[in-house]
Amino acid sequence: MDYSRFTDGNAVNWYESDFTMKRYVQRYLSPTLQKWGEDQLAHMGAYAAGPMDERARHTDREGAPKLLRYDRLGNEINEVWYNEGYRATVAEGFRSGVVGWRYRKDVPEPVPFFFTQLLHMLMSGAETGFTCPVTLTMAVAFVIEKFGSEEQKAKYLPRLAAMEPENLLQGATFLTEIEGGSDVGAIQTRAVKDGDRWLLTGEKWFASNCDADLSITLARVSDVPGTKGLGLFLMPRILENGVKNRIAIRRLKDKLGVRAVASGELELREAEAELIGEPEKGFKYMAEALNISRMCTATGSLAMSRRAFLEAAIHTFRRSAFGNTLKDYPMVQQTLLDMMTDIEAGWALAAQMMLGMDRCHTEGQETVEEITRLRLLLSMAKYRLSENSVLHAKQALELFGGNGYIEEFVTPRLLRDAQVSTVWEGPSNIMALEVLKILAREAAHGSGESILFTEMKKTLSEVDRPELVDVAQCIEQERKELFLDTRYLLSADERVQNAHARTLMDKLTDVYTGIQLLKEAQVDLAESKDERLARIAEYYVDRTFRPNVHSIRSKSIPVDDLFEQVVCGFQEAPIH
Numbered sequence: 001m002d003y004s005r006f007t008d009g010n011a012v013n014w015y016e017s018d019f020t021m022k023r024y025v026q027r028y029l030s031p032t033l034q035k036w037g038e039d040q041l042a043h044m045g046a047y048a049a050g051p052m053d054e055r056a057r058h059t060d061r062e063g064a065p066k067l068l069r070y071d072r073l074g075n076e077i078n079e080v081w082y083n084e085g086y087r088a089t090v091a092e093g094f095r096s097g098v099v100g101w102r103y104r105k106d107v108p109e110p111v112p113f114f115f116t117q118l119l120h121m122l123m124s125g126a127e128t129g130f131t132c133p134v135t136l137t138m139a140v141a142f143v144i145e146k147f148g149s150e151e152q153k154a155k156y157l158p159r160l161a162a163m164e165p166e167n168l169l170q171g172a173t174f175l176t177e178i179e180g181g182s183d184v185g186a187i188q189t190r191a192v193k194d195g196d197r198w199l200l201t202g203e204k205w206f207a208s209n210c211d212a213d214l215s216i217t218l219a220r221v222s223d224v225p226g227t228k229g230l231g232l233f234l235m236p237r238i239l240e241n242g243v244k245n246r247i248a249i250r251r252l253k254d255k256l257g258v259r260a261v262a263s264g265e266l267e268l269r270e271a272e273a274e275l276i277g278e279p280e281k282g283f284k285y286m287a288e289a290l291n292i293s294r295m296c297t298a299t300g301s302l303a304m305s306r307r308a309f310l311e312a313a314i315h316t317f318r319r320s321a322f323g324n325t326l327k328d329y330p331m332v333q334q335t336l337l338d339m340m341t342d343i344e345a346g347w348a349l350a351a352q353m354m355l356g357m358d359r360c361h362t363e364g365q366e367t368v369e370e371i372t373r374l375r376l377l378l379s380m381a382k383y384r385l386s387e388n389s390v391l392h393a394k395q396a397l398e399l400f401g402g403n404g405y406i407e408e409f410v411t412p413r414l415l416r417d418a419q420v421s422t423v424w425e426g427p428s429n430i431m432a433l434e435v436l437k438i439l440a441r442e443a444a445h446g447s448g449e450s451i452l453f454t455e456m457k458k459t460l461s462e463v464d465r466p467e468l469v470d471v472a473q474c475i476e477q478e479r480k481e482l483f484l485d486t487r488y489l490l491s492a493d494e495r496v497q498n499a500h501a502r503t504l505m506d507k508l509t510d511v512y513t514g515i516q517l518l519k520e521a522q523v524d525l526a527e528s529k530d531e532r533l534a535r536i537a538e539y540y541v542d543r544t545f546r547p548n549v550h551s552i553r554s555k556s557i558p559v560d561d562l563f564e565q566v567v568c569g570f571q572e573a574p575i576h
C-alpha cells in the first residue's frame with residue numbers, strides 16, 4: 001500500500017483500509033454475519049474517519065462538557081452541557097447498534113461481542129471520550145442481563161439497548177471513592193433499606209458519564225468489612241415521578257484526555273435505588289461490568305494503536321528530510337515495522353479475548369474453566385494493549401516531528417486519550433496482581449496447571465508447518481521457563497509476588513500472544529499460502545525472545561527483509 005496517496009488518516013475509510021480487521025472478520029465471523037455486517041462496518045469506518053473525528057477534535061479543544069450546577073435562580077440542577085456535535089456523535093454512535101444489536105431480535109443470528117466490538121473499535125479510533133459512555137451502557141445492560149430480576153430486565157434492557165436516541169437510557173458504573181479505586185473494599189457509601197427501595201448516601205470520587213440515566217452503584221449494605229459487605233444498586237437519575245434523584249454533581253474533573261465524557265464527583269444524598277440480585281453479592285456482579293469495560297479498554301486501545309500507525313505511516317510516506325522521504329530511512333521503517341508487529345500481535349490476543357467472551361456469554365458455555373481463561377485474557381489484553389497504545393501514540397507523535405506536538409494534529413490528543421487506558425478499569429499493576437490471583441486460585445483448586453498453560457501447550461503442538469517449526473520450538477522453550485517461573489512465584493511470599501507480578505504478566509502475555517500469532521500464521525499459510533503473518537510471527541519471536549538475531553554485529557537489518565511485506569503488503573485502499 002502506498003500511504004503517500006492520502007493526506008492524513010481522515011482520507012481513508014478505517015474499515016476498508018484495515019486489512020488486519022478485515023482478516024479477522026473473515027476468520028471469525030460467520031458467513032451470515034459477514035454478509036449482514038460488512039456494510040455496517042464500512043459505514044462506521046467512513047463515519048468515524050469523517051464527522052466523528054472532526055467533532056472529537058472540537059470537543060477536545062473547545063467543546064468539553066460543562067457542569068451546570070445551578071439555574072439562574074440559584075436552584076441546584078446538576079446538569080451537564082454538551083456541544084451539539086457531541087450530541088450528534090452520541091445519537092449516531094448508539095444508532096450503530098454497538099450496544100443494541102446484542103439484544104435485538106431482528107438479526108439473522110445472535111450478534112456476538114466480536115461484532116459489536118468492531119464497531120466500538122472503529123469509533124475508538126476517533127473518540128474514546130464517547131466510547132466510554134458506550135462501554136458503560138454496555139456494562140450496565142450486561143449486568144442486568146445476567147443478574148437483574150425479570151422485572152428489571154423488562155423495564156431497563158430495551159431502553160439501554162435502544163438504537164433510537166429518544167428511547168435510549170445511557171449507563172454508568174460508580175465504584176471509585178476517594179479512599180480507593182483499586183481497593184474496592186474501602187468503599188464507604190452506605191445503602192439503607194426503606195420499604196421496597198434503598199437510599200444511598202456517600203460520595204463517588206470518579207464517576208464517568210456522571211449524568212447518565214441509569215447507573216450501577218456499589219454501596220455498603222452491612223458492616224461486614226471489605227468487598228463482602230457491598231451491594232450493587234440500579235440508581236436512576238430521574239425518578240419515576242419525574243423528579244430528579246438526589247444526586248449532586250460536585251464538579252467535573254479537569255482531565256488530561258478523554259475530555260468528551262463528563263467525569264464528575266458525586267454526592268449521593270439518600271439517592272433512591274433498587275437492589276440487583278442479593279444484597280452482599282454486589283462486588284461479584286460489578287466484576288462482570290468490569291469484564292465488559294476491560295474488554296472495551298483493550299479493543300479501544302488497539303484501535304488507538306491502529307490510528308497512531310495509520311497517521312504515522314501516511315506522514316512518513318509524504319514528508320522528506322535530507323533529500324529522502326522519511327519512510328526510506330531504516331530507523332523510521334523500524335518504528336513502523338514494530339508498530340505493525342504489535343498491532344498484529346494485539347489482534348491475535350484480542351481475538352481470543354473476544355471469542356472467549358462470546359463463548360461464555362453469547363454461546364452459553366460458561367464453565368469454570370472458560371470463565372477462568374476469560375478473566376486471564378481480559379487482564380492480559382487490557383494490560384498489554386493499553387500500554388502499547390501509549391507507546392504507539394508517542395511513536396507517532398515523534399515521527400511527526402514538531403507538528404506532532406501541536407494540537408492541530410491528532411497526535412497530542414491520541415497520546416492524551418491513550419494514557420487513561422493504563423489507569424481506568426484497573427491500572428496495570430492491578431491487572432498483573434489479578435492474573436497472579438487467578439493463577440493462585442487455579443493452583444489451590446488442584447488443577448495441575450493453569451488452563452492457559454494447557455491451551456498454550458496444545459496450540460503449540462499443532463503448529464507443524466515447516467516455515468514455523470523453528471519459531472515454535474523457541475516459544476516452547478519460553479513456555480517451559482514461564483511455567484517454572486509461575487510455579488516459583490505462586491509459592492513465594494506476598495512481597496516477592498508483588499515485586500515480580502508485572503514481570504510475570506509480561507512474560508505470560510508475550511508467550512501466549514506469540515503462540516496465538518503462530519496459530520493465525522499457520523492458518524494463512526494453509527488457506528491462502530500467505531506468508532505475511534508467518535514473517536511477523538518470526539520477527540515477533542526474535543524481537544521478544546532472541547534479540548541477538550538482529551544485534552548490531554549480526555549484520556542483519558530486519559526492515560530490509562520485512563518492511564515492504566509487513567508494513568506495505570496490502571492492496572491499495574480507496575481514497576475516502
Ligand SMILES: Cc1cc2nc3c(=O)[nH]c(=O)nc-3n(C[C@H](O)[C@H](O)[C@H](O)COP(=O)(O)OP(=O)(O)OC[C@H]3O[C@@H](n4cnc5c(N)ncnc54)[C@H](O)[C@@H]3O)c2cc1C
Pocket residue numbers: 173174175176179180181182183206207208209255258263420423424425426427428429430433498
Ligand atoms: C478519567 C477517569 C475516569 C474514571 N471513571 C470512573 C468511573 O466512571 N467509575 C469509577 O468507579 N471509577 C472511575 N475512575 C477511577 C479509576 O477506575 C481508578 O482511578 C482506578 O481504578 C485506580 O484507582 P485509584 O485512583 O484509587 O488508584 P490506586 O488504587 O490508589 O492506585 C494508585 C497506584 O498504585 C498502584 N497500586 C495499588 N495497589 C497496589 C498494589 N497492591 N500493588 C502494587 N501497586 C498497587 C496502582 O496500580 C496505581 O498505579 C476513573 C478514572 C479516571 C482517570
